[in-house]
Amino acid sequence: MAENNTSLFHEFKKGLWQDIPPFRLVLGTCPALAVTNSVINGVSMGLATLFVLLSANIIISAIRKYVTSQVRIGVYVVIIALLVTVTDLFLAAEFPPISKALGPYVPLIIVNCIILGRAEAFAQRNPVVPSIMDALGMGIGFTMSLFTMGLIRELLGFGSILKVKILGGWFEPWIVMILPAGAFMVFGGLVALVNYITHRRSGT
Amino acid sequence: MNNVTKMFLNLIIVGAFSGAVLAWVFHLADPLIQANREKELKESIFKVLPEAKDYRKAEKGLAGENIVVYLGLDEDKKPVGVAFKADGGGFQGNVGVMVGLDLEYQSLKGVEILDQLETPGLGDRIRETEFKEQFKGVEVRPRLEYIKYRKPEKPNQIQAITGATISSKAVVTNINKAVEKVLAAFPQGEISTIPAEAAAPEASPHETGGDR
Numbered sequence: 001m002a003e004n005n006t007s008l009f010h011e012f013k014k015g016l017w018q019d020i021p022p023f024r025l026v027l028g029t030c031p032a033l034a035v036t037n038s039v040i041n042g043v044s045m046g047l048a049t050l051f052v053l054l055s056a057n058i059i060i061s062a063i064r065k066y067v068t069s070q071v072r073i074g075v076y077v078v079i080i081a082l083l084v085t086v087t088d089l090f091l092a093a094e095f096p097p098i099s100k101a102l103g104p105y106v107p108l109i110i111v112n113c114i115i116l117g118r119a120e121a122f123a124q125r126n127p128v129v130p131s132i133m134d135a136l137g138m139g140i141g142f143t144m145s146l147f148t149m150g151l152i153r154e155l156l157g158f159g160s161i162l163k164v165k166i167l168g169g170w171f172e173p174w175i176v177m178i179l180p181a182g183a184f185m186v187f188g189g190l191v192a193l194v195n196y197i198t199h200r201r202s203g204t
Numbered sequence: 205m206n207n208v209t210k211m212f213l214n215l216i217i218v219g220a221f222s223g224a225v226l227a228w229v230f231h232l233a234d235p236l237i238q239a240n241r242e243k244e245l246k247e248s249i250f251k252v253l254p255e256a257k258d259y260r261k262a263e264k265g266l267a268g269e270n271i272v273v274y275l276g277l278d279e280d281k282k283p284v285g286v287a288f289k290a291d292g293g294g295f296q297g298n299v300g301v302m303v304g305l306d307l308e309y310q311s312l313k314g315v316e317i318l319d320q321l322e323t324p325g326l327g328d329r330i331r332e333t334e335f336k337e338q339f340k341g342v343e344v345r346p347r348l349e350y351i352k353y354r355k356p357e358k359p360n361q362i363q364a365i366t367g368a369t370i371s372s373k374a375v376v377t378n379i380n381k382a383v384e385k386v387l388a389a390f391p392q393g394e395i396s397t398i399p400a401e402a403a404a405p406e407a408s409p410h411e412t413g414g415d416r
Contacts, residue, residue, distance in 0.1 A: 037326070066214070067214055068207065068210045068211045068214050070207070070211055071214050071215055074215055074218075075214055075215065075218045078215075078218050078219060078222050079218065079222065081222075082222040082225060082226060085226060085229075086225065086226070086229050089230060089233040089237070090229070090233065092233065092237045092240070093232070093233035093234075093236035093237050093240070094236070096240045096244070175366060175367050178326060179326070179367065
């Protein structure tokens, strides 16, 4: 039992640093580049992804024994698209302000390869409970990554954090940071930083 | 059961199940979504015509297009301005603007962004108050214009958002086009009378209290 708990915890923890998306596990770079020009955008996308990832992992690991391997991708894509569309409709019907703020992100989750990636790499080979832990870890790790990118880009691009001005009038905003080019710079910088820390720790 | 049959069954079951769930959710959500849109439209009319307490809808066909305007009315049922929706392409999709215009068709009373799919953090800043506020009192004739990096100099100019010129331009262009259409469909001076005729005969001011 104790061993079982440790391995469950490991499934959760690996998404937070060891395999943190998108820096270590290079999946989901698309939304990480596209919607992280402010903290709130990054976190909204992260949380929406977490929700869809969790539901997709649960369903896919539950039906994993009945899916023929040749058509599994098709089956997974249909399930993920269903979850995303239902989320989108639900938000538009019940929480119009949130739906307006998230606008184009929700449909973007369908093409977020983290979800298909975790379905392929984890949920289709593991029971439901480890799949839940995997989804939570990966989802939270992804949200943290997007938060960090949003923080750096918003601070340098607008001089603010969460729309609150932090840097005074002397600061000339780096417009490039909120444009796509800035996303690549921050992404590259963070991948390098994460790799550097990992290598230093392992002493190589 | 051979593999091919299994593959077919897999896809058929998943497809049918997803389709059914989606149809059911859509059936539940659609009326709510429509109601939300309706509510948002109403609220935006009162936002772009701040003096209005009530409004009347008027429609007119023009070159195969149905032009809809909302005539804003104050407490005494006097027209205070006209509101209409301006749609058109933006950077990534439709940009729908609710426009509030004075009765002389000369200057704007306010604008509100209803629909947009612009880039988050850049183009979608057209929804921010600072951008919308600057339209107040700006003249739409001969044309509304935008200017970059500087404060507007002429009475018909607004300042575009840095890094989001295309989205800012879309708002300006859509307003210009819509003003033109409304002007053609409801010539100046006619605007305050047409909707009144279209509505039921007006009661005298003393009796209005009993209405609705």
